[in-house]
Amino acid sequence: MALASRLAWRSAEMTVPRDGSDARKAEFDRIFTEYSAPIYNYVLRMVGDPDRAADIAQDTFIKAYRKLDTLTDASSTRSWLYRIATNTAIDEMRRRRNVVRLDADEDRPVEQADGGPGPETQVLSGLMDERISRALLHLKPNHRQCLILSDVEDMSAVQIGEVMGMSNGAVRVLLCRARGEMRRRLAAEGLVR
Amino acid sequence: MRLRGNHVDELISASLTGDLTDAERVELDSHLVRCETCRNTLAAFTAERSILSGLPVAEPPRDLGARVRSGIESGRLAPWWRRPVGLIAIGASAAVVAAAILAVVVFQNLDLGPVGQASGSPKASVSAAPSSSAVASVAPSVGPTTAPTFLGPGGLGYLSLTGAPLEALRLSFIADATGASVDAGTVSGPPIAAALSPDGQWLAYITQKGETGANEVWALHLNDGKITHLGCSSAAPFTNRLAWSPDSRYLAYTLVGVDLGADAGCEKPTDGADAWLFDTSTGQRSNFSNRGNAYAADFEPMSVADVPVLWVSIASETPGSGAFGVGADINGAGLSNIFLPLFSPDGSRAIFWSGTMTSNGGSWHFSVGGMPQLSGDFRAAGPASPWVGTPLFTDLTPVGGEAFASGDFAWGPDNDHLAFWDGAWTGTPQSADGTYPNQADAYVGSFSSGLLSSASALALVRPADAYLVAIAFAQDGTSVAVTLGLPSAGIGDPPSALLQIVPLDGSAPHGIGGGTDAPPWNGPAVYGY
Numbered sequence: 248m249a250l251a252s253r254l255a256w257r258s259a260e261m262t263v264p265r266d267g268s269d270a271r272k273a274e275f276d277r278i279f280t281e282y283s284a285p286i287y288n289y290v291l292r293m294v295g296d297p298d299r300a301a302d303i304a305q306d307t308f309i310k311a312y313r314k315l316d317t318l319t320d321a322s323s324t325r326s327w328l329y330r331i332a333t334n335t336a337i338d339e340m341r342r343r344r345n346v347v348r349l350d351a352d353e354d355r356p357v358e359q360a361d362g363g364p365g366p367e368t369q370v371l372s373g374l375m376d377e378r379i380s381r382a383l384l385h386l387k388p389n390h391r392q393c394l395i396l397s398d399v400e401d402m403s404a405v406q407i408g409e410v411m412g413m414s415n416g417a418v419r420v421l422l423c424r425a426r427g428e429m430r431r432r433l434a435a436e437g438l439v440r
Numbered sequence: 441m442r443l444r445g446n447h448v449d450e451l452i453s454a455s456l457t458g459d460l461t462d463a464e465r466v467e468l469d470s471h472l473v474r475c476e477t478c479r480n481t482l483a484a485f486t487a488e489r490s491i492l493s494g495l496p497v498a499e500p501p502r503d504l505g506a507r508v509r510s511g512i513e514s515g516r517l518a519p520w521w522r523r524p525v526g527l528i529a530i531g532a533s534a535a536v537v538a539a540a541i542l543a544v545v546v547f548q549n550l551d552l553g554p555v556g557q558a559s560g561s562p563k564a565s566v567s568a569a570p571s572s573s574a575v576a577s578v579a580p581s582v583g584p585t586t587a588p589t590f591l592g593p594g595g596l597g598y599l600s601l602t603g604a605p606l607e608a609l610r611l612s613f614i615a616d617a618t619g620a621s622v623d624a625g626t627v628s629g630p631p632i633a634a635a636l637s638p639d640g641q642w643l644a645y646i647t648q649k650g651e652t653g654a655n656e657v658w659a660l661h662l663n664d665g666k667i668t669h670l671g672c673s674s675a676a677p678f679t680n681r682l683a684w685s686p687d688s689r690y691l692a693y694t695l696v697g698v699d700l701g702a703d704a705g706c707e708k709p710t711d712g713a714d715a716w717l718f719d720t721s722t723g724q725r726s727n728f729s730n731r732g733n734a735y736a737a738d739f740e741p742m743s744v745a746d747v748p749v750l751w752v753s754i755a756s757e758t759p760g761s762g763a764f765g766v767g768a769d770i771n772g773a774g775l776s777n778i779f780l781p782l783f784s785p786d787g788s789r790a791i792f793w794s795g796t797m798t799s800n801g802g803s804w805h806f807s808v809g810g811m812p813q814l815s816g817d818f819r820a821a822g823p824a825s826p827w828v829g830t831p832l833f834t835d836l837t838p839v840g841g842e843a844f845a846s847g848d849f850a851w852g853p854d855n856d857h858l859a860f861w862d863g864a865w866t867g868t869p870q871s872a873d874g875t876y877p878n879q880a881d882a883y884v885g886s887f888s889s890g891l892l893s894s895a896s897a898l899a900l901v902r903p904a905d906a907y908l909v910a911i912a913f914a915q916d917g918t919s920v921a922v923t924l925g926l927p928s929a930g931i932g933d934p935p936s937a938l939l940q941i942v943p944l945d946g947s948a949p950h951g952i953g954g955g956t957d958a959p960p961w962n963g964p965a966v967y968g969y
Contacts, residue, residue: 279505287500301501308504309511334933379491397457398492404459412603415459423453430484438491439484 275312278324283308285400286332292395293336295384303339307332326409329400333392333410340388382432390425397422448475452482456489589640590622590662591615591968594915598939599624599631599645600953601961609934613643613660616952624660625667630925630935632909635682636966637691642720643966644682644691648675654698654706655679659691659718670718670725672706674698676803677846677864678735678755678780679713685739685748690766691718692728692736692750696803712802715752717766728752728764733804737761737780741787753779755797755804775827781815784855789887790815791849791858794829796841805864808841812849812860814887832860835870835893836877842867844877852913856886857944859920861908870894880907882922884944898942900924901949909937910964919943921952923963939963 286307291300310331318327383391389411396402396410404418411418433439451468454460460468472479501507591597596616603610611624611631629648632655636643643660649672657670673679673695683692696713700706712732718725728736733755740749740763747765754760759779781792795810813829820826832849847863861882870876876894877883883896900906902924909923919941926936939952939962953962 279508283504284497284500287504288497291498292495297498297501301504301507304500304504305507305511308508312508312512379495383492394492398489399495401457401493403457404454412608419450419454419459422457423450426453426485426488427449429488430481433488433491434484439487 271315275315278311278328279308282325282328286328289329289395289400290332290336292383292399293333293388293391294340295380299339303332303336307335310335323409326402326406329396329402329410330412337388337392378436378438379433382429382436382438385432386425386428389421390428393418393422394425394429448478449481452478452485455482456485589968590620591636591640591966592617593968595968596914596921596941596952596965597636597643597968598921598952598963598965599634599961601627601630601935601937603934611647613662614953622660622662622665624658627656627658629655630937630961631964633680633682634910634912634964634966635684635691636968637684637688637720638686638969639688640968642684642688642691644670644684644693644718645964646680646682646693649700649704649706652698652700652704654700654704656706657682657693657695659720661720668718668723668725671695671716672698672700672704674801674803676713677805679803680848681736681738681780681782683736683738683750685750685766686742687748689719689721690739690748690750691720692716692739693718694735695727697732713755713804715750717750728766732802733799735780735804738782738790741783741785751781753781755779755799757796757798759793759797759804761792778827782849782851784851785853786855788817788819788855789826790818791832791851792827792829795843805845806843807845807866808843809838810844810846810866811836811838812844812847814858814891830891832858833877833883833892834890837870839867848910850911850913852886852917853915854886854917856888857884857913857917858886858892859884859911859913860892861911882908882911882920884911884920898922899946899949900940900942902938902940906938912965912967914941915967915969918945921963921965921967922949923965925961935961937961937963939965 283304287300287304290303290307291297294300294303307328311328314331318324383394386394393407393411396407397404402410404415404422407413407422408415408418413421430439448468448471451460451464451471454464455468472482589595590613592615598614598616600612600614600621601609602612609627609629611627612621613624614621624643624645627647628650631645631647633646634643635645641662643662644658645660646655646657648654649656653675655673655675657673659668659670660666661668670691670693674697676696679694679696681694684690685692693716694713695710695716697711698706710727710730710732713735714730714732715728715734715736716725717728728734728750729752731754735753735755737751737753740751747767749763749765751761751763754762758776760776761778761781762775777794779793779795779797781790783790792813792815793806793810794813795806796808797804797810798807812832814832815829816826818826836843843866845864845866847860849858849860851858859882862879863877863883864879865877871894876897878897881897882900883892884898885892885896898920900922903926905927906924907927909925911923912921914920922940922942924938924940926938928935940949941952942949952965953960
C-alpha cells in the first residue's frame with residue numbers, strides 16, 4: 248500500500264554505527280575541522296538562513312560519519328562531502344517547499360516553488376549585500392548551487408559534476424544558464440550591466 | 441556548445457573556471473575580437489563572479505561540533521526533519537465487529553454520480569455478481585495480440601530509478617532477459633506499483649511525487665515509448681490498484697483529490713476518491729465516477745458481450761461494490777460489505793476486503809474489523825452466496841474490532857496461490873514474540889494449502905528496516921518478485937529498493953538489477969503474458 252510505504256521511507260531514521268574505531272574517529276575529526284566552516288557557508292548561501300544552515304551542516308556531518316567507509320580516496324573528500332551537503336540542502340528545501348502545506352503544526356511560511364526568496368532574505372541581508380542575496384535566492388536551486396560551487400567555492404566543471412552528479416558538458420550548460428540568469432538579476436539590482 | 445544567437449555564452453562561462461580546451465580558447469578569443477555583445481557578456485560574467493567570490497564568510501555556530509557528536513551518538517538527525525507529516529491517524533473505533541460471517545446484501549442501482557463516460561463502447565447492463573450463469577454466458581474476451589511484446593511470454597520486466605533526488609530522477613523499464621530498456625521519463629519519486637496490459641503493449645505505473653504525500657499515475661506505451669500522465673492522487677490507502685481490461689483497451693485506477701498548488705504540475709482531480717479510466721485507443725482519460733468515495737477495483741477477467749466490466753467499490757462505513765459495463769448504462773447493482781475485489785485470472789474467485797471503514801480527509805481505510813477475504817467459487821451451484829468470504833488469514837483474531845486498516849493482495853497465475861503484504865495491523869500482535877502480523881512481511885500461500893498464516897511469511901533476505909513495496913507472481917507460478925524499499929541512507933539521498941526473486945519452494949532468493957555506488961531503485965516488477 249502506497250501510504251504506509253511512503254511513510255516508512257519518509258520517517259526512516261538513520262542509525263549511526265557506534266563501533267567507530269580510533270582511526271575512524273580521527274579521520275572524521277580531520278574532516279570536520281577542515282570543512283565545518285566551508286560546508287556551513289556553502290549551505291548558508293544555498294538556503295539563506297543561519298538556523299537552517301546549521302541544521303543542514305549538522306546532518307551533513309552526521310551522514311558523512313555514517314558513510315565514511317564509502318570514502319576510499321582521500322583526495323575526493325571535498326567533492327564527496329559537498330555532494331552530501333548538496334543533497335541534504337536540496338532535500339531540506341524540497342521538504343520545506345512541499346511538505347509544510349500538509350502539516351497543520353507547521354508555522355513557517357511556505358517557500359516559493361522556484362526556491363525564491365522568503366523570510367530568509369531578510370536574515371541574509373545582515374550577512375551580505377542585500378541586493379546580492381536577493382539575486383542569488385531568486386535563482387532556481389540548481390542554478391544557485393552550481394554558481395556557488397563555481398564562483399564561491401572555485402570548483403571546476405569536473406568538480407561540480409562530481410558534486411551534482413552531472414557530466415562535464417551538462418555542468419557547462421547549467422552554469423552558463425545560471426550565469427545568464429544571475430546577470431539579469433544583478434543587472435536589475437544595478438550591480439552589473 | 442551553447443549559442444545565444446551567434447554568441448558564445450557557454451564558452452565565456454567556461455573560460456572563467458579554466459574549463460576550455462585549447463581549440464575552444466582559440467575560438468573564443470577569435471570571436472571576442474569581432475563581437476561586442478560577447479565582450480560585454482564576458483565583462484558581466486567576470487563582474488558577477490567577482491561579486492560572488494567576495495561574499496563574506498560566516499562563522500559556523502560554536503556548538504556545531506557538539507551537535508554533530510550528539511547526533512552521531514544518538515543515531516539521529518536534526519529532530520525536526522524526522523517529524524512525520526500528513527499522517528493519517530489509523531486506529532480502531534470503539535465499535536465491535538458483530539460477526540465474522542459477512543452479511544451480504546444487495547443494494548440496487550449503485551450510483552457513481554454524474555460522469556463523462558468513455559465513449560465508443562456498446563451499452564450493456566451487467567449483473568452485480570459474476571454468477572455461474574454470467575460467467576457461462578460471457579463472450580471470449582479480446583485476447584492478447586500476436587504482436588511481439590517487449591517482455592515476451594513470462595519475461596520479467598521491472599522499473600528502475602536512478603539519479604539525484606531533485607529534478608533528475610530517471611525512470612526506465614527494463615526487460616531482465618535482454619537488458620533492453622524503455623525510457624519512462626523523469627519523475628520526482630520512486631515507482632510503487634506497476635501493471636502490464638494483457639497484450640503486453642502498455643505498462644501502467646504509479647510513482648511518488650517527491651515528498652508531497654501524493655502519487656502520480658502514468659501509462660507507458662512500450663512499443664513507441666510514449667508516456668501519458670494520468671493524474672495525481674493523494675497517496676491514500678487503496679489507490680495503487682491498476683486494473684487493465686481484458687482487451688487492454690482500458691486502464692482503471694483511482695485518484696484521491698489532492699491540491700498541491702499551482703506550481704506542482706498536477707491538476708486536482710475530483711474531491712475525494714473516484715475511479716478513472718484511461719482509453720488506450722484514444723489516449724484520453726476520464727473519470728468513471730464522480731461521487732468522492734469510489735475506488736476502481738478490477739475488471740472482470742472476461743468481457744460480457746465484448747463490453748469490459750469494471751467493478752467499482754464505494755467506500756462508506758459499510759462499503760459496497762458493483763459491476764459496470766464500460767460505456768454502458770450505469771445500473772450495476774451493488775453488494776454490501778465487499779470492497780475492492782480482485783478476481784483470480786480465471787474469474788472463479790475473488791479476494792476482497794470487508795469491515796467498517798472511516799474517512800480521513802477524503803481517503804478511506806478500515807477502522808473496525810478490516811480483513812481480506814476469499815470468496816467462494818463463483819462457478820459452483822448452490823444456495824450459498826459465493827460472496828460470503830473466508831478470512832484470508834486463518835490465525836488472526838480481531839479483538840475489539842482491531843484488524844487491518846489497509847494492505848495489498850495479489851493472485852498467482854494458477855488461480856490458487858495468493859499473496860498479502862503491507863498489512864497495516866491496528867490490533868495487538870498475534871504472536872508471542874510480537875512480530876505477527878508484520879507490515880514488513882509478505883505472506884504467500886494458496887487456497888489449496890489452507891490460505892495464510894504466520895507460517896506463510898516469505899523468507900526474505902533484506903535489511904532489518906526494509907519495507908514491502910510490491911509483489912508480482914511469476915507466470916510459471918514458481919516464484920514471486922518482491923520489491924523491498926530501503927530507508928534512505930541519508931535524507932536527500934536517492935531512493936533505493938531491492939528487487940528479489942523469491943522461489944516458492946523455499947530456496948534462497950536472488951537479486952535482480954544489481955547495485956551501484958548509489959543503489960538505484962529497482963522494482964516493482966511485472967511478468968509478460
